[in-house]
Amino acid sequence: MAVAAGAAAVxxxxxxxxxxxxxxxxxxxxxxxxxxxxxxxxxATAPVARGPRLDAFTPQKVGASIGADDRPMIANVTxxxxxxxxxxxxVAADAAANRIVWLRQSAAGVFTESTLAEVPGPAxxxxxxxxxxGDSDLAIASLGVLFPNNQKIGAVVLLENDGxxxxxxxxxxxxxxxxxDVRSGDLDGDGDLDLSVAxxxxxxxxxxxxxxxxxxxxxxxxxxxxxxxxxxxxxxxDGDRDLDIVTLVSQEWEExxxxxxxxxxxxxxxxxxxxSNEDFGSSWISLxDLDGDGDxxxxxxxxxxxxYATTSGRSWNGVQWLENTGGGAFTFHRLADVxxxxxxxxxDLDGDGDLDxxxxxxxxNWADPKAQSLVVLEQTARGVFTLRDVxxxxxxxxxxxxxxxxxxxxxxxxxxxxxxxxxxxxxSRLTVWTNTWRRRR
Amino acid sequence: xxxxxxxRQWWLAAAVVVAVAGAAWVGxxxxxxxxxxxxxxxxxxxxTLPAAVQTAVREAEAAARxxxxxxxxxxxxxxxxxxxxxxxxxxAYRVAEALAPDDTSWTYHRALLLEERGDDAVVGAxxxxxxxxxxxxxxxFRLGEAHFKRGRxxxxxxxxxxxxxxxxxxxxxxxxxxxxxxxxxxxxAGIGLARVALERGDKAAAQVRLTALAAAYPAxxxxxxxxxxLDLQTASTAGSYVPPVDPVVDALVATxxxxxxxxxxxxxxxxxxxxxxxxxxARRALEFNAGDRNVIMAMAELLQDTHRPAEALTYLExxxxxxxxxxxxxxxxxxxxxxxxxxxxxxxxxxxxxPMRDAAAEYNLGTVLDRMNRWDEARAHYERxxxxxxxxxxxxxxxxxxxxxxxxxxxAIDVFERAIAITPxxxxxxxxxxxxxxxxRRFDQAVSVLTTAVSLDPRDPNPHNNLGITFASMGDLPRxxxxxxxxxxxxxxxxxxxxNLDRVTAMLQSGRP
Numbered sequence: 001m002a003v004a005a006g007a008a009a010v011x012x013x014x015x016x017x018x019x020x021x022x023x024x025x026x027x028x029x030x031x032x033x034x035x036x037x038x039x040x041x042x043x044a045t046a047p048v049a050r051g052p053r054l055d056a057f058t059p060q061k062v063g064a065s066i067g068a069d070d071r072p073m074i075a076n077v078t079x080x081x082x083x084x085x086x087x088x089x090x091v092a093a094d095a096a097a098n099r100i101v102w103l104r105q106s107a108a109g110v111f112t113e114s115t116l117a118e119v120p121g122p123a124x125x126x127x128x129x130x131x132x133x134g135d136s137d138l139a140i141a142s143l144g145v146l147f148p149n150n151q152k153i154g155a156v157v158l159l160e161n162d163g164x165x166x167x168x169x170x171x172x173x174x175x176x177x178x179x180x181d182v183r184s185g186d187l188d189g190d191g192d193l194d195l196s197v198a199x200x201x202x203x204x205x206x207x208x209x210x211x212x213x214x215x216x217x218x219x220x221x222x223x224x225x226x227x228x229x230x231x232x233x234x235x236x237x238d239g240d241r242d243l244d245i246v247t248l249v250s251q252e253w254e255e256x257x258x259x260x261x262x263x264x265x266x267x268x269x270x271x272x273x274x275x276s277n278e279d280f281g282s283s284w285i286s287l288x289d290l291d292g293d294g295d296x297x298x299x300x301x302x303x304x305x306x307x308y309a310t311t312s313g314r315s316w317n318g319v320q321w322l323e324n325t326g327g328g329a330f331t332f333h334r335l336a337d338v339x340x341x342x343x344x345x346x347x348d349l350d351g352d353g354d355l356d357x358x359x360x361x362x363x364x365n366w367a368d369p370k371a372q373s374l375v376v377l378e379q380t381a382r383g384v385f386t387l388r389d390v391x392x393x394x395x396x397x398x399x400x401x402x403x404x405x406x407x408x409x410x411x412x413x414x415x416x417x418x419x420x421x422x423x424x425x426x427x428s429r430l431t432v433w434t435n436t437w438r439r440r441r
Numbered sequence: 442x443x444x445x446x447x448x449r450q451w452w453l454a455a456a457v458v459v460a461v462a463g464a465a466w467v468g469x470x471x472x473x474x475x476x477x478x479x480x481x482x483x484x485x486x487x488x489t490l491p492a493a494v495q496t497a498v499r500e501a502e503a504a505a506r507x508x509x510x511x512x513x514x515x516x517x518x519x520x521x522x523x524x525x526x527x528x529x530x531x532x533a534y535r536v537a538e539a540l541a542p543d544d545t546s547w548t549y550h551r552a553l554l555l556e557e558r559g560d561d562a563v564v565g566a567x568x569x570x571x572x573x574x575x576x577x578x579x580x581x582f583r584l585g586e587a588h589f590k591r592g593r594x595x596x597x598x599x600x601x602x603x604x605x606x607x608x609x610x611x612x613x614x615x616x617x618x619x620x621x622x623x624x625x626x627x628x629x630a631g632i633g634l635a636r637v638a639l640e641r642g643d644k645a646a647a648q649v650r651l652t653a654l655a656a657a658y659p660a661x662x663x664x665x666x667x668x669x670x671l672d673l674q675t676a677s678t679a680g681s682y683v684p685p686v687d688p689v690v691d692a693l694v695a696t697x698x699x700x701x702x703x704x705x706x707x708x709x710x711x712x713x714x715x716x717x718x719x720x721x722x723a724r725r726a727l728e729f730n731a732g733d734r735n736v737i738m739a740m741a742e743l744l745q746d747t748h749r750p751a752e753a754l755t756y757l758e759x760x761x762x763x764x765x766x767x768x769x770x771x772x773x774x775x776x777x778x779x780x781x782x783x784x785x786x787x788x789x790x791x792x793x794x795x796p797m798r799d800a801a802a803e804y805n806l807g808t809v810l811d812r813m814n815r816w817d818e819a820r821a822h823y824e825r826x827x828x829x830x831x832x833x834x835x836x837x838x839x840x841x842x843x844x845x846x847x848x849x850x851x852x853a854i855d856v857f858e859r860a861i862a863i864t865p866x867x868x869x870x871x872x873x874x875x876x877x878x879x880x881x882r883r884f885d886q887a888v889s890v891l892t893t894a895v896s897l898d899p900r901d902p903n904p905h906n907n908l909g910i911t912f913a914s915m916g917d918l919p920r921x922x923x924x925x926x927x928x929x930x931x932x933x934x935x936x937x938x939x940x941n942l943d944r945v946t947a948m949l950q951s952g953r954p
Contacts, residue, residue: 096798151863227670276589277558280559315557365489370489424767
């Protein structure tokens with residue numbers, strides 16, 4: 001007892017000792033088969049062709065208004081006729097509110113916003129009839145939190161549409177590295193839709209596919225353990241009539257992979273591009289048959305500048321075309337320098353029969369009025385693109401979707417703003433850019 | 442007589458030929474110089490660049506045109522390169538290479554730009570450099586990377602192996618920078634070889650190589666990062682990837698006046714803990730871009746990170762004037778005011794940042810209110826921070842510490858355990874957790890947790906001091922004395938450890954527990 005009492009007395013005396021100090025805040029500053037020869041060719045760098053300014057898109061802010069203190073953070077946007085009324089609607093991942101929102105187009109150009117689901121750190125929304133009941137369901141990639149984090153806080157959330165736009169959430173994968181992308185496709189050839197998943201994580205991440213095994217049940221298969229996957233697109237890239245997966249892996253890797261499918265869900269990875277500039281800033285890929293030869297090419301932007309204090313673009317930011325040359329091989333083409341390039345999407349914007357590319361910019365020198373937040377790469381001849389400035393307002397556009405929202409036969413654009421850095425004078429959440437290009441021609 | 446005449450005619454003809462050839466030679470030289478001068482790329486549009494950057498590029502261009510030699514034209518290329526004018530730099534480097542075909546330094550500079558842009562021509566350029574300079578470790582490493590990224594694993598492995606064997610080169614140290622925190626290019630080549638092994642499906646070989654690298658260079662984040670990717674328990678934390686430091690690149694960056702270039706490398710230096718180089722770059726950026734808000738913020742962050750809050754405050758005030766209402770700046774400003782004990786001002790500043798609904802603002806406001814002894818309000822903000830970011834370990838740490846101080850030890854221990862699950866390498870969280878366990882009289886656990894804290898930060902006296910308290914609480918005064926003595930060894934001015942040691946020593950001498 002004496003010892004215990006003595007110890008207690010000592011303890012009382014020592015309670016004056018320093019408690020470990022509260023630490024400083026952690027404020028958010030938060031291949032194709034190569035040519036065999038390595039003979040040097042000193043090719044001139046083609047100057048970026050710049051065309052006259054393009055005044056072919058009429059912007060209209062849609063959805064909820066922006067409060068005086070709000071800083072919109074739309075991580076992703078897509079277009080889909082969710083209610084099957086013949087008009088395209090907009091679905092967006094609102095990372096500021098941790099919500100998936102639906103902007104129903106009830107009449108031409110009239111959008112009404114509602115919340116479909118609360119999802120932490122929503123990064124991407126993909127629409128597909130996941131349960132084959134005739135309506136569009138939604139596959140949501142959940143980061144958990146938007147800012148860098150190594151915890152297993154990611155999830156894949158599927159929103160089941162009952163046909164009357166009442167959505168039931170199914171969390172089919174959770175307690176995993178932060179999820180940045182989910183897409184659907186029949187990867188094992190059994191007639192139902194499986195999923196490809198890009199787990200960005202932070203220092204740890206991975207790519208996997210989820211095999212559908214029953215109603216809202218999936219079996220997980222890891223494809224690759226590299227941090228930083230942003231996209232996991234699905235398409236038949238090698239023309240063998242099964243679906244392959246194309247991934248963009250950022251962080252220090254800066255690589256694009258094709259996972260070639262044997263038709264039964266067995267995949268062989270092949271790196272189709274890699275930059276040895278660890279600051280290349282990979283931001284997005286999309287797939288489109290840019291050269292009209294019947295196979296999907298990769299449209300690739302690099303413009304991310306999230307890592308550093310400065311949020312203006314880099315001289316090497318831009319848009320690339322990885323030309324599919326068959327058999328899972330690709331040839332790299334630099335198309336244009338675009339500071340802060342993000343979210344490229346290809347469509348025949350001018351109605352001339354070939355595909356053009358719309359690109360947004362999230363990180364740019366916004367103090368410079370010439371800095372563009374939306375540009376178009378007009379395809380003027382096969383594989384030849386001319387850069388056209390479209391808009392410098394609103395700023396900080398990170399995501400772009402295409403769709404004929406106006407029903408006039410021309411693809412319109414929808415953009416989302418991610419306002420995580422100054423200036424805050426040209427804010428937007430969601431903007432519809434109605435395409436009038438062909439009418440003006 | 443015919444022979445001499447013929448001879449004279451022959452000599453005369455020869456003299457004419459020589460004279461004509463000489464004139465042609467000189468003329469060709471002049472023409473070549475004119476051609477080369479004309480080949481020096483034209484100045485691009487500099488209008489959007491800061492005046493200091495424009496001046497540097499214009500001066501280099503004028504020198505190159507006046508004397509179109511490899512050195513001047515190459516220097517013009519470097520000026521463009523340092524100003525992020527890539528096309529201009531590539532053009533100038535090509536001309537410099539043509540002027541001095543045996544000097545591959547300009548080829549290497551061009552390769553740096555090609556690599557930056559993901560251009561396939563980088564391979565050929567680096568082959569040329571490594572052929573001419575077989576001991577150029579950085580060129581071999583870059584060539585290995587270029588081959589690897591293009592799927593040529595055998596070529597990549599060969600190049601990485603050459604880089605690994607290349608002699609070490611000293612890091613670039615400009616005046617005023619006395620030391621650099623860098624890792625040899627051979628270590629990065631080891632990472633490359635590990636990736637080749639992984640790509641070939643030989644995970645065991647990759648593991649062996651990475652484990653050896655992590656052992657040789659314990660703070661080398663790339664090795665730890667890749668180990669962590671492999672989900673091997675040998676690396677509990679990785680740290681951010683830091684690319685290799687190249688003396689050629691650093692020498693180029695040190696001449697830059699462009700804030701984006703300087704701040705990019707300052708950012709990398711921050712990651713690497715290369716503090717003196719970081720400060721050199723940030724101050725250079727400030728010298729030439731005094732009104733650039735990004736530079737001002739970089740200076741504020743540098744001064745804050747190096748415990749100079751009063752100086753940091755002046756930069757944050759300048760930033761606020763340039764970008765009023767910037768959320769990040771408001772939070773930083775609040776933090777610095779807190780560091781300066783100007784708590785009421787810190788509170789006001791952080792409240793301005795709350796509308797962004799950012800966990801960092803809530804957390805920092807919580808810490809300020811905590812220090813003002815407004816616990817209920819502080820707790821509410823910690824909880825709001827956790828509602829916004831359920832994985833905010835710092836908020837958990839402070840919330841749990843506050844709960845423990847107010848006698849809610851059981852609840853505090855639960856929160857600490859969550860915080861440690863998220864940040865298993867945070868020494869201070871372990872210390873606070875150890876204090877709570879001691880308060881709960883769970884002494885064995887407390888000793889274990891505090892011993893972990895010691896291993897996580899062996900140079901910090903606080904884990905030792907708190908370990909001493911735990912031993913004392915257990916009645917183990919000799920071990921308590923040793924722990925306090927160790928704390929004092931680490932910091933002879935640690936007042937609490939001194940007081941504790943004196944008391945324990947007195948108790949031991951008096952025979953009183």
